[in-house]
Amino acid sequence: MPYITTTDNAQIFYKDWGSGRPVVLSHGWPLNSDSWEAQALFLASNGYRVIAHDRRGHGRSTQTWDGNEMDTYADDLAAVIDDLDLHDVTLVGFSTGGGEVARYLGRHGTGRVAQVVLVSAVPPFMLKTGDNPDGVPIEVFDGIRAGSLADRSQLYHDLADGPFFGNNRDGANVSAGIRDAFWLQSMAAGHRNAYECIAAFSATDFRGDLDTIDVPTLVIHGDDDQVVPFSVGGQASAERIKGARLVTYPGAPHGITDTHKEQLGSDLLAFLNEKEI
Numbered sequence: 182m183p184y185i186t187t188t189d190n191a192q193i194f195y196k197d198w199g200s201g202r203p204v205v206l207s208h209g210w211p212l213n214s215d216s217w218e219a220q221a222l223f224l225a226s227n228g229y230r231v232i233a234h235d236r237r238g239h240g241r242s243t244q245t246w247d248g249n250e251m252d253t254y255a256d257d258l259a260a261v262i263d264d265l266d267l268h269d270v271t272l273v274g275f276s277t278g279g280g281e282v283a284r285y286l287g288r289h290g291t292g293r294v295a296q297v298v299l300v301s302a303v304p305p306f307m308l309k310t311g312d313n314p315d316g317v318p319i320e321v322f323d324g325i326r327a328g329s330l331a332d333r334s335q336l337y338h339d340l341a342d343g344p345f346f347g348n349n350r351d352g353a354n355v356s357a358g359i360r361d362a363f364w365l366q367s368m369a370a371g372h373r374n375a376y377e378c379i380a381a382f383s384a385t386d387f388r389g390d391l392d393t394i395d396v397p398t399l400v401i402h403g404d405d406d407q408v409v410p411f412s413v414g415g416q417a418s419a420e421r422i423k424g425a426r427l428v429t430y431p432g433a434p435h436g437i438t439d440t441h442k443e444q445l446g447s448d449l450l451a452f453l454n455e456k457e458i
Contacts (some may be wrong), residue, residue: 194241195234206233213240219442227430238374240446249377255284283284304387337367344407347434403433
């Protein structure tokens with residue numbers, strides 16, 4: 182299997198499918214690159230080279246003790262892009278992966294990047310603080326941390342059966358297969374890695390990173406997202422990023438890579454095709 186070796190000798194697993202202009206997909210917590218499989222297959226079948234990596238501590242990448250924070254995640258993403266010598270990249274980040282993409286842009290710039298897409302993404306800043314009064318209270322994230330320490334297998338079941346896919350809403354019918362895949366991927370993450378990543382996605386302030394973006398940006402977010410609320414995530418990012426376009430999925434939950442995979446694939450392909458070659 183293909184791996185990139187980072188400066189601290191972590192092994193970062195990646196998939197590299199298809200050929201054409203590159204699209205790099207960054208996954209959410211506590212998942213791995215398999216969570217992108219619908220979009221990866223669709224885009225690679227439509228003329229694009231699709232690269233998706235497992236964040237350190239997740240999936241098939243090394244379960245490092247250190248480096249479970251956004252600066253290192255962004256540097257690992259840069260290692261993948263640099264090692265494969267990718268140019269004119271479209272960076273697509275889902276949830277925590279959106280934070281990874283934003284921090285990559287803040288630390289490494291847009292020299293290799295042509296377009297950016299944020300999907301159900303955690304930027305600009307999830308945590309409620311004095312200068313972010315509309316954010317999510319820390320008690321919510323403390324509850325996730327407590328659940329992770331007490332019984333993280335059950336925590337992942339509860340997330341998949343409830344808010345992640347909106348399966349707790351009237352009329353929802355998310356298959357057992359989709360929910361099982363969430364649990365399986367989540368349990369492949371390292372315990373410490375997944376635990377520390379809760380702080381990485383919730384308490385990292387990406388506002389300065391978003392201010393550096395100078396390439397076309399598409400923001401996609403469901404307005405019934407119970408994990409990253411629409412007003413905190415997609416709406417706020419679209420308002421902050423210069424020239425960003427916001428596409429709202431009415432009634433959609435957080436996990437739209439599965440629940441709205443056809444619509445998401447179509448929207449991603451249309452945006453990719455807007456880029457002049």
